[in-house]
Every structure is written in C-alpha cells, then in structure tokens.
Amino acid sequence: MSRRKLTRQQRWRVEKIQAERTERASKKDERDSERLDAGEYGTERPGRVAAHFGRSLEVESVEGDQIRLHRCHLRATLEGLVTGDQVIWRQANDDSGVVVARGERHSVLERPDVHGQMRPVAANIDQILIVVAVEPEPHPNLIDRYLVAAESTGIPPVLVLNKSDLLPEEGGELRAMLTRYGELGYPLIEASARGEQGLETLWTQLAGRTSVFVGQSGVGKSSLIDRLLPDETLRIGALSTDTRKGKHTTTTARLYPLPLETAVDGERRGDLIDSPGIREFGLWHLDERELAEGFIEFRPYLGRCRFRDCRHRQEPGCALLDAVERGEIHSQRFASFQRIRDDIAAS
C-alpha cells in the first residue's frame, strides 16, 4: 500500500482521537489515585507479568498452590513492563487490580523492532533452551549463532537435542558434534517429545527456573512444550483468551506455569515464557565484537593479538589463530566464527 499524505481533515481526526485517548488515560489515572487514596484497593502484593497488552496486563499471583491471573492496569508513571517482570500490585474489590511498581530485572530478552532498535520482550529469564533435532539436521553455524546471541544476553543457554528417538544406535556425527559443546561447558540434554526419553532430565533442568525454548522451525519446540505444560495451564490460557478479545494475541509473550512438581523445596515452580517472536530469538544481526565475545573459549585470547585491530584472518601474532594451531580452540568453532563474521561483513 502506498503511503499517501493524510488530508487535513483526517489529520485533525487523528489528533482529536489521540487527545481524547490521552485525556481518558489521565482521567483514569486520577480516578485510580483517588481510589488508591480512598483505600478501595487491597494491600500491596507481589506478582509477575504473565502477559501484556498495551496499558493492560495480566498479573500472575501465587496463592498457596494456586496460580491466579488478574487483569491489571498500570499507573501512568509505569512504562515498558514486559512479560516476566516482577511487580507490586493491589487488588480491587473484584478480581482486577492496579500495578504500582516494578521490581529489578536480573535479565532481559530483547529483539529488534521494525526499525532495528532492540526492544525488551521478556524479563527475568533464567535459561535459554536451544532446541536442535536429529532432523532438520542442525548446521554448526546455526547452533553457534544461537549460543552467541544467548551469551550476549548473559542468560545461560542449554542445548536440547530433541527427536533422540531418531538417533542412530551409535549416536552418529551429530552426537559427536554436540559433545564438543558439552566440553565447552554447555549443558546438553537428549530428549524426545515422543516417548519418555530424557524428559526426566528436562524436568529437573526446568524446575524452579523461568525458561524459553528457541530453535529453528520443525525441531519440535511446540511438541516439547505440549508435553510439559499441564492441562491446568491451558485452561488458564483459555480463560484469559476470552477476556483478551483477540487483541495482539499472537505476538505477545506469555508466561506459563509448569506443574507444581517443578517447585524446588516448596519454593517457586518452574515456568516457560513463549511467543512466536521469542522462538525466533537470535536469528538477527549480530555485531562483530559480540560475535567474538560470544564464543566463550575465545575470551581468554581476545585483546592479546599483536595488532590491536586484528581481524583474526591471517595476521601474524594473532592470539586466536595461534590457539587454533595449538589445538586450544577447536578448528570447527573457529571456522564457524569466520563464516558468521563474513556473513555479517557481507550484510
């Protein structure tokens, strides 16, 4: 569609609508402060953002073994909350409420918006589960891209090899390749969404933590998530779908509680944050510095090349090339680094 200029009348209408909106929002906020002052809201309670729609939120609150969702709105002073944020909220006479404060974030997952600006999409994630599968066969470059993107967030990645039911008896090349990542210190879980293989290990990994599943299409993320989420969660989801009136339902990230058994020592249970945008995590532009830093075994050598602006191609005195030569850095990881860097340079 060609972008034509708005006529004066259209512009006037748009401005009028925006002004009305702003006024409505500020009036609502005044009313809320009055209600807060008048004590119409209950005491301050902790909660967590389960989903986010404009200035309206779903807040998860844990009440004993129960998890309840409350439709809340934000005080005008609060902005930029995302799914996974810890909040302080107060309940109204009904099930709804108002969010009055946001807690510190220990991690943020970002993705580029339409202008290429990085924007937060979820907060307080404890681990990124990078799902690969026997089929479609993962390219080492792709795994490395995911790992670099994860390293740049500071959120620990875990590799999950799904469809292990399709692995050849002796494990084949794929297992050998993945073992290398194990040697670098990345946890590796072999699982199958069909059958029970590896699911126990996966449960243990998920317990007490907030996780996201990422990975290329067809590796079985949906299948794994379906296995993990209890019916109860789907019910909570269904309930909120009705109240959401179909707005932004497909793109917003949502927090899903895992079964009670994933609570460690009776503390908080594990949960998942999922959305189409999160699943595409890491498949965007990386910069060169992030790239080298994201290969964790390169870190001790960075800044040690003879030339400060070393590109690690064939410069003499290159600390990385020397480390590859001595076998301290695996040649395949180094090849992967070069390949991704060349892609970046070409883009």
Ligand SMILES: Nc1nc2c(ncn2[C@@H]2O[C@H](COP(=O)(O)OP(=O)(O)OP(=O)(O)O)[C@@H](O)[C@H]2O)c(=O)[nH]1
């Ligand atoms: N043999 C086998 N097949 C699996 C397993 N997990 C998933 N599949 C199949 O793999 C295909 C893709 O699974 P999905 O769960 O849709 O994959 P996805 O990663 O969610 O894909 P996108 O939605 O495109 O991102 C489906 O046909 C699944 O039935 C598994 O552990 N073993």
Ligand SMILES: [Zn+2]
């Ligand atoms: Zn170098």
